[in-house]
Amino acid sequence: MEQFSLFDMQPEHNPSLPAPLADRMRPEDLEDYIGQDHLLGKGKILRQMLERDMIPSMIFWGPPGVGKTTLARIIANRTKSSFVNFSAVTSGIKEIKEIMKQADEAKVYGTRTLCFVDEIHRFNKAQQDAFLPYVEKGSITLIGATTENPSFEINAALLSRCKVFVLKELTTADLTTMLVHALHDKRGFGGSTVHMEEALLSAIASFANGDARTALNTLEMAVLNGEISSDGSITVSEQTLEQCLGKKTFLYDKNGEEHYNLISALHKSMRNSDPDAAVYWLARMLEAGEDPLFIARRLIRFASEDIGLADNQALLTAVAAYQACHFNGMPECNLNLTQAVVYLSLAPRSNALYRAYETARIDARNQLAEPVPLNIRNAPTSLMEELHYGEGYVYAHDTREKIARMTCLPESLKDRRYYLPTEEGTEKIWKERLEQSRTFRLGGESV
Numbered sequence: 503m504e505q506f507s508l509f510d511m512q513p514e515h516n517p518s519l520p521a522p523l524a525d526r527m528r529p530e531d532l533e534d535y536i537g538q539d540h541l542l543g544k545g546k547i548l549r550q551m552l553e554r555d556m557i558p559s560m561i562f563w564g565p566p567g568v569g570k571t572t573l574a575r576i577i578a579n580r581t582k583s584s585f586v587n588f589s590a591v592t593s594g595i596k597e598i599k600e601i602m603k604q605a606d607e608a609k610v611y612g613t614r615t616l617c618f619v620d621e622i623h624r625f626n627k628a629q630q631d632a633f634l635p636y637v638e639k640g641s642i643t644l645i646g647a648t649t650e651n652p653s654f655e656i657n658a659a660l661l662s663r664c665k666v667f668v669l670k671e672l673t674t675a676d677l678t679t680m681l682v683h684a685l686h687d688k689r690g691f692g693g694s695t696v697h698m699e700e701a702l703l704s705a706i707a708s709f710a711n712g713d714a715r716t717a718l719n720t721l722e723m724a725v726l727n728g729e730i731s732s733d734g735s736i737t738v739s740e741q742t743l744e745q746c747l748g749k750k751t752f753l754y755d756k757n758g759e760e761h762y763n764l765i766s767a768l769h770k771s772m773r774n775s776d777p778d779a780a781v782y783w784l785a786r787m788l789e790a791g792e793d794p795l796f797i798a799r800r801l802i803r804f805a806s807e808d809i810g811l812a813d814n815q816a817l818l819t820a821v822a823a824y825q826a827c828h829f830n831g832m833p834e835c836n837l838n839l840t841q842a843v844v845y846l847s848l849a850p851r852s853n854a855l856y857r858a859y860e861t862a863r864i865d866a867r868n869q870l871a872e873p874v875p876l877n878i879r880n881a882p883t884s885l886m887e888e889l890h891y892g893e894g895y896v897y898a899h900d901t902r903e904k905i906a907r908m909t910c911l912p913e914s915l916k917d918r919r920y921y922l923p924t925e926e927g928t929e930k931i932w933k934e935r936l937e938q939s940r941t942f943r944l945g946g947e948s949v
């Protein structure tokens with residue numbers, strides 16, 4: 503009896519097995535390509551280059567699963583170029599030079615060669631330099647794909663000869679459209695009858711977080727594990743999808759009402775100094791597939807809106823959490839966010855900065871034409887000096903107190919006070935300093 507290993511059951515080792523859904527559904531032309539409208543929409547730059555058949559060497563920079571490889575293949579087909587796929591792991595200098603030699607020969611017969619290098623940032627300097635002379639003389643059109651910033655990862659000489667295009671992560675709507683298409687297309691599950699609620703497709707799209715490959719792989723797993731009826735149809739239930747995802751789906755829509763309800767719950771729990779509730783709402787959002795950077799941005803806002811100068815470390819903590827999310831991603835950054843959420847929940851409170859700006863905003867909007875006082879206007883020309891620009895200005899650093907006795911507000915607002923600090927935390931220190939400054943500026947005793 504012949505035995506098979508899991509290795510034998512992979513499509514590349516057993517041609518009788520179907521290729522993964524993500525490979526079967528790979529678009530072959532621009533009409534089927536989903537996303538990147540800022541580059542491929544009507545009248546957009548990359549679309550125009552394709553239509554005019556004027557394709558330069560380029561770098562596609564974007565997160566995983568947004569269609570970098572697929573777009574390169576579409577370009578190769580559209581321009582009738584020979585397509586060569588390089589691997590940063592297996593392609594050495596010798597192999598690169600051999601392919602480049604073949605490209606030179608093909609060029610003589612009018613055939614263009616498009617070289618696609620996935621994860622080009624993994625190529626070392628010598629490997630990248632091997633492409634340079636052939637890019638310069640036009641023997642090849644190089645398309646590199648990277649998830650890392652090309653400015654830091656690609657040799658300057660090579661980068662200067664390539665046009666960089668930034669590919670954005672796919673939206674939930676993009677992914678949902680793609681999943682619906684996969685259910686009905688003959689390359690996908692179009693030959694079967696699959697019953698699956700649209701809400702579950704949206705849940706998969708949300709879970710995939712902009713990655714088409716993850717979305718299609720999840721859909722394939724869900725359908726293959728669905729319940730088969732007597733008529734041969736397949737039903738995918740919420741319970742089946744939860745098992746495939748390894749967690750509850752929450753049917754979470756990042757653009758829907760629940761999205762805003764949960765971020766509101768997190769914000770208000772922190773404002774109420776309740777770290778237990780705040781961590782719970784944080785977990786609800788992360789486990790439902792929310793973008794950790796979105797949460798981190800809200801924490802940065804919270805640090806200034808609800809804490810401000812009552813704790814100078816609050817903003818630094820929130821910004822550090824954002825950077826940690828950017829570096830680590832999920833799931834590793836969940837603890838970075840938890841640390842920030844607990845810190846912000848327990849920090850002293852002050853909304854003085856929020857109230858200061860909101861009050862100033864109203865005055866600014868209602869008095870947009872209020873002139874800047876002459877004493878604090880800049881006077882770069884003699885004409886401006888003749889018009890008394892800068893007259894009466896006192897350079898604060900020239901005074902013993904480092905404060906000049908002059909007003910910097912328009913005449914109609916000279917007695918207006920916007921920043922009204924509280925007694926909370928370190929803001930009490932700033933309050934004392936502010937009162938001393940105001941007293942001295944108005945002619946009172948020295949600071």
